[in-house]
Amino acid sequence: MAAAETDRDQPFASCADFMNFSAKDTASCWLQADHLQQDLYHHLSVYVPKVFCLGPSGGSCREEQREEQREELACQLLLLAPLEWLLVGEEPATGFARLQEDKHPSLLCGHVFKVGEPTYSCRECAADSTCVLCMQCFQGSVHKDHRYRMTTSGGGGFCDCGDPEAWKTGPCCQKHTPAVGSRDNEDPVSQLPPDMVSRAYSIFFIMLKYAVDMLTWEQEEQLPAGLEPPDRRDTYYCMLFNDEVHTYEQVIYTLQKAVNCSQKEAVSFATTVDRDGRKSVRYGDFQYCDQAKSVIVRNTSRQSKPLRVQVMHSSVVAHQCFALKALSWLGQIIQYSDGLRRVLCQVGLQKCLEGENSSLVDRLMLNDSKMWKGARNIYHQLLMNSLLMDLKYKKFFAVQFAKKYERLQSDYVTDDHDREFSITDLSVQMFTVPSLARMLMVEENLMTTIIRTFVDHLRHRDPQGRFQFDRYTAQQAFKFGRVQSLIGDLKYILISPPSEWTDPLRLKFVEGFDAFLDLLRCMQGMDPVVRQVGQHIEMEPEWEAAFTLQMKLTHIISMIQEWCSTDEHVLIEAYKKCLSTLSQCHGGLSDGEQPISLSLAGHSVDTFRYQVSQERVSIHLPICRLLAGLHVLLSRTEVASRFPEQLPLGELSPHLLIELPLRCLVLCAQVHAGMWRRNGFSLINQIYYYHNVKCRMEMFDKDVIMLQAGSSMMDPNHFLMIVLSRFELFHIFSSADIRKRYREANKDLVQQNTLIEEMLHLIIMVVGERYVPGVGQVELFDEVRREIIHQLSIRPMAHSELVKALPENGNKETGLEQVIDSVASFKKPGVTGRGLYELRPEWYKHFNLYFHHYTRADQTKAEEAQRKLRRQVGDDKALPPPVPPPLCPLFASLVNLLQCDVLLAIEGTVLQWAVEPGGGGWTESMLQRTLHLVGMALLEEQQQLENSSTEDDIIFNYTSKITRPGEGPSTSGSVLALLESLQNAPHLEVHKDMITWILKMVGNIKTIRERTSSTFSTSANQGWHLEETMRDKDKAERKRKAEMARLRREKIMAQMSEMQKHFINENKELFQQSMEELEASTSAAEHSPPSSELTCSSQVCVGPWRMGRAERRQVVTCILCQEEQEVKGHGRAMVLAAFIQRSTVLSKNRSRSLPNPEHHEPLFMHPDLSLGIHTASCGHIMHATCWQRYFEAVQLKEQRRQQRLRGHTSYDVEKGEFLCPLCECLSNTVIPLLPHTCPPDGSADHPSLEAWLKTTSQQIAVLHFSHRRQSDGVSEGAEPVVPEGFNVNLTPQNPFSSSISEMINTFSMSAYKVGLKVNPNEQDPRVPVLSWSTCAYTIQSIERLLMDENKPLFGSLPCRQDDCLSSLTRYSSACWTSAPLRSVPAHFIRLLSVLVPDPQVEDTPCILSIDMFHLLVYGVLSYSSLHSLDQSGRRSIDSGHLHLLHLITVAHLVQVLLTTTTDELCMDQDSEAPEEELICQLYSTLRKHLGSVLPEVSSGWWQLWSSVKAGVLPFLRTAALFFHYLNSTAPPADLLGKQQQQQQQQQQLELKAVVTRIQALQMHAP
DSSP states (O other), rough: OOOHHTTOOOOOOOOHHHHHOOOHHHHHHHOOOOOOOHHHHHHHHHHHHHSSOOOOOOOOHHHHHHHHHHHHHIIIIIHHHHHHHHHHSSHHHHHHHHHHHHHHHHOOOOOOOOOTTTEEEEEETTTTTTOBBOOOHHHGGGGGGOOEEEEEOOSOBBOTTTTTTBSSSOOOOOTTOOOOOOTTTTTTTGOOOOOHHHHHHHHHHHHHHHHHHHHOOOOSSOOOOOOOOOSOOSSSEEEEEESSSSHHHHHHHHHHHHHHOOHHHHHHHHHHHOOOSSHHHHEEOHHHHHHHHHHHHHSSSSSSOOOEEEEEEHHHHHHHHHHHHHHHHHHHHHHSSSHHHHHHHHHHOOOOOOOOTOHHHHHHHHHHGGSSHHHHHHHHHHHHGGGGGSSSHHHHHHHHHTTHHHHHHHHHHHHSSOGGGGGGGGGHHHHTHHHHHHHHHHHHHHHHHHHHHHHHHHHBOOTTBBBBOOOOOOOHHHHHHHHHHHHHHHHHHSOOOSSSSSSHHHEEEEEEEEHHHHHHHTTHHHHHHHHSSOOOOSSSOOOHHHHHHHHHHHHHHHHHHHHTTTTTHHHOOOOOOOOHHHHHHTTTTTTTOOEEEEEEEEEEEEEEEOOOOTBOOOOHHHHHHHHHHHHHHHTTHHHHHHOOGGGGGGOHHHHHHHHHHHHHHHHHHHHTTTTEEEEEEEEHHHHHHHHHHGGGGTTHHHHHHHHHHHHTSSSSHHHHHHHHHHHTTTHHOOOOOOHHHHTTSOOHHHHHHHHHHHHHHHHHHHHHHOSSTTSSOOOOOOOOOOHHHHTTTTSOBHHHHHHSOOOOOSSSSHHHHHHHHHHHHEEEETTTTEEEEEEEEHHHGOOTTOTTTOOHHHHHHHHHHHOOOOHHHHHOOOOOOOOOOOOOOGGGGGGGGSSHHHHHHHHHHHHHHHHHHHOOOOOHHHHHHHHHHHHHHHHHHHHHHHHOOOOGGOOOOHHHHTSSOOOOOOOOOHHHHHHHHHHOOGGGGGGGGHHHHHHHHHHHHHHHHHHHHHHHHHHHHHHHHHHHHHHHHHHHHHHHHHHHHHHHHHHHHHHHHHHHHHHHHTTTTHHHHHHHHHHHHHHHHHHHSOOOOOTTTTOOOOOOOOOOOOOOOOOETTTTTTOOOOOTSOOOEEHHHEEEEEEEEEEOOOSOOOOOTTTTTTTOOOOOSSSSEEEEEEEEEHHHHHHHHHHHHHHHHHHHHHHOOOOOOOGGGGGTTTTTTTTTESSSSEEOOOOOOOOOTSSSSSEEEEHHHHHHHHHHHHHHHHHHHHHSSSSSSSOOOOTTTBOOOOOOOOOHHHHHHHHHHHHHHHHHHHHHOOOTTTOOOOOOHHHHHHHHHHHHHHHHHHHHHHSSSSSSSHHHHHHHHHHHHHHHHGGGSSSSSSSHHHHHHHHHHHHSTTTTOOOOOOGGSOOOOHHHHHHHHHHHHHHTTOOSSSSSSSHHHHHHHHHHHHHHHHHHHHHHOOGGGGOOOOOOOOOHHHHHHHHHHHHHHHGGGSSOSSOOOHHHHHHHHHHHHHHHHHHHHHHHHHHHHOOOOOBBOHHHHHHHHHHHHHHHHHHHHHHHHHTTOO
């Protein structure tokens, strides 16, 4: 460090420089100069090195702050003040104030958001989700009364208040509303004096050019011409630059080695580098700094590219520092005047003579990736304050940005800084403005540029030109993650569809659409899979990247379709191009495939052989799905019917349309059937996301729509035969011998059955899913309403659950709020703490069991819920399909699928299998789907009958077809005949109601058809009436059968009872002997020590006769290391994760002020419980050492993470908070686990209350005498009598190991810090009091919770609360062992003085100002320290506990009597219970001692007893809980819940039965 020390005293701006320098005179000289830039550069070359970078960085924080203040002062006086004088031509303060006065209020807010600052977006008026308001503008706008979304900013954006394109209504708040008569188009420069404008142009150009030159300067030792310092010194800086490759630990370790600094200094260096982008880590001569550079490069280049380090001359660093100051100064200056802002914009964008990209802003943008983070932030801020705040120059800047878009994005992709530090992040400020976005799309072809740039960066392709992600290197994966930001830019320019189109816009959009198809072509068929046969796949293939790309493009695809829907010509052109691209992708699809001809039910179709289970198949088909979306738009906008000549509908090949989506759906079916298990989890995950709400809109849903489009354009029989072929099920339904499917050795019957179920479900979806505008005659909100209906059919849901279940659009809206009130009623929050939406009964009829977005689990839950509802209202169990909406004309022929011959053959085959159930060749789910299809067909026919004026209009004739014998080879009768034969089949009882409903529908339809056309509608009503009549008869029949079943059950039970009696009579001697022996053993057990079967009277939990638990090992398992450990006093410490906090939940006086923590005496808790300490736990156990290592790791991780990311977490490590390693429950301390309390000592004496009080008083007197002698050195009076064995100088032996004692102290300090809000102090005598306080308060809160919820006192707590109370109470009984030696006995003396007056104790509080349960807990737990000084072994601690309980209970009774008002004792009751007599005696005794303080009561003793009972019951309940956990005593059955009582009774009966059986076996043994 020699060089550093010698150069530390480099000359800097001295006091003489300040005294002799005049900013005004300097500005006057510059004003007269012929070459202002030359003179200004000379001034900077002299003073900048004197102001900045004068020595090594580092030192204390105070020294760094002092150095920064010196630099700021010198920079302002010597460098910036002359520029301000020159600019305004007068005193800067006066000139800037005048400019501020003349400035018109800006229409744009422009407030730049900081990280974490709240932002507001109106969900009703915002043009898109990126339009936000700051808090001040939001409060002053009309949007505060609308539906709005509140989020936190990531930093960098600004408020959109005042931008009319950002808001549909209310673009301005009250502050930014333009004044009446204001002229928006007036040039603000014209408001400035001409000479000031001239000076501003010169100054802004010189300073901006200076800053740009220095920030883009690449030479490390030389400066630009004119800036070389007069005296150049050999002083250099070793500058370390930030990157996102090396970890914090690597940088800190390297710096310690390279510059020989401490870890604290290295952490400081690394933090500054991460925050500002660079930091000088060494100062000295060149060789000294280069040595550090070599070490840093060598240590960081072993596994990756080395850290960027430069040895830079101090003058270069100084000028770069001032360049940043100059940019910040420019940003401040333009705030004074819009004219100055306009001048700076003109200077920044004016072209120089060198070339096209020579403007100063261009140079900054093109060198963005070369700058460090701090420089980027400052010049980005300047661009936002200048160019983006001036609407005119915002357009010019957007054009320049778009021209260089490809270059800027390429620089960003190769850079390693986050996007928020890149110039490309400003795209959101321009591309989201609709007028700018369309202008750039037309003039700069921006849409095509973005897409082409994105595709060019993803160059890793397979031989077919498709993206290939499975072989990505780490560098390519990193690049893929960064290039995804281009998709965000594409989303920005498409987020607002145009209301008016121009020919250039159409041309450029179609060109961009063509580029987008090229992108989708690279995705079509990517990541294909082949079924693994034989052995499991060895390595899971990469699949996340492809789905990430798919999810990123989901909203883009939807937006492109929305753009197409707004213009007919664009839609037609896009449809043609998409169809052409799909044809190219299908080119050669069937080459090499064997053509086949399929025949079934009298129909034939030519196709080719393809088996999904053997060939390559991909789940990524974006072109097919885009074409499906456009096809729906043709129907929705009626373009197909209005311009049929312009569409290639006649050239469409339906086989081409359905092939790839059908393969994908068959793949999903086979995965569900378990045929692809050897392909691992990657395929399962793909299928999951294929159906997931994030992807299904543009994947699964579009595949179903494409099948609907294809089937509507082809013969339905041909469509179904191709479906059977792709499902590999054609041979099953075409074979004459249906038993052949059972004999195939190479086929799994279960898999085949599952495939049949999936195939039938697919047919249901193709015909029934009509709630898409364009497929069915519905609106968009009908689709959302149907989603909500089916979600609420599963169970009532909260708002958040419904939002997650619905897909979002590009603006993050689901449409939930518009329809939720019409379909659901809101149930206010109850015990669960959240409100739930319940489906209204009138919407039950819209439930569809085979809703296409249900998972299998959802379908099962929904079915159970709906059947339960039907049972409650007395309906049958049938779940018929709902009435579907009518189809649009383009999809009208879809209904023919329901009545085609092939589907009838399939239905007949399944029904025939059900008639002949032998062999297990069918499933109930298969039959259920078939019945659903039959019901759909009947509903379709009924709708046509009801909506047609004459029978000639009806083309759907399903009922006549199902009465004909089946044409399929496997059917022996008509579908209707098979249904009738199944109606009373005993093995189909669960489907009987559905079959009955179908047969009724058939009868109704036949009745309707028999009517004449004149009575068509009347007959329909009669048919429904007939159905109602038949339904009533059916209910009566079911009721009769239920009554018969009840009588039959009663008869069987009577027979069984008679048989039992007969058996007992025949074996009377055996049963008599067994019962006698059982009673004898039970009686013996009742008189034995602790047993699991105890009566209520024997369950004593306090006192010398308390019942302790039998000795048993308490073995627990650590959740971190999974090792078992027995809880012992001298063993390894085990701890329980816990959270301790202040609480006012039980407070009866909210107005009481919080106590002063320094002088607060917590020994006596006031009865109003204004402030307590509550402890909760998740119940998870760890070794103390494991927890300490875990917590240290969390601390270290959070320190680094906060320094690097500064994000918000759910816990604060600085406060000792952490998340439980298992359940991630918030915790801030641990409770040590201690062994159970030892059983009572039977050999000890149990003195009476008087004897105990006498002995305790003697012990207290000895303690008083000993204290006076130690404090004063002398003792007044005679020495008191010392009880036998009592040694005041005895130091009790600690019963716990050092690790347990450490954990006891840890929790004690936690309770102390939280309770008093003070720093830890182990010697504070209040430490054990706070531990007792949290024990008492936690028990009180638990008791109050159980009382409010009407739960039993014992047996109803969750395990975590039970473990928490048990551990907390046992800890509290032992915490005195770590407290100061004499503090706990002193506490007991003060506590007892409340009950038994002690003249030597001062300031004893009134009995009415003490919470008696806290007094009980404190007294019992502190008595242990006094009892530990008694070495006689003759006195039991349990006796002390019992006497304390008696004393404090009486004190609590006195409290109640003293606080009972005479108004409550106004009525008398004719009752003479013994309790009333006792209360009467106690009240009389009190009145005798207190005199007239208590009023005389001659009647109303029953009410007095009721008041006493109500007052003392909570105390007794909490005391029972306390002693139960303190002494580990099992609770009596009377205090357990019903469930626990039943369990105990059942266990007793089982025990008796086992004993009886054993004895019976012994008697019959030979």
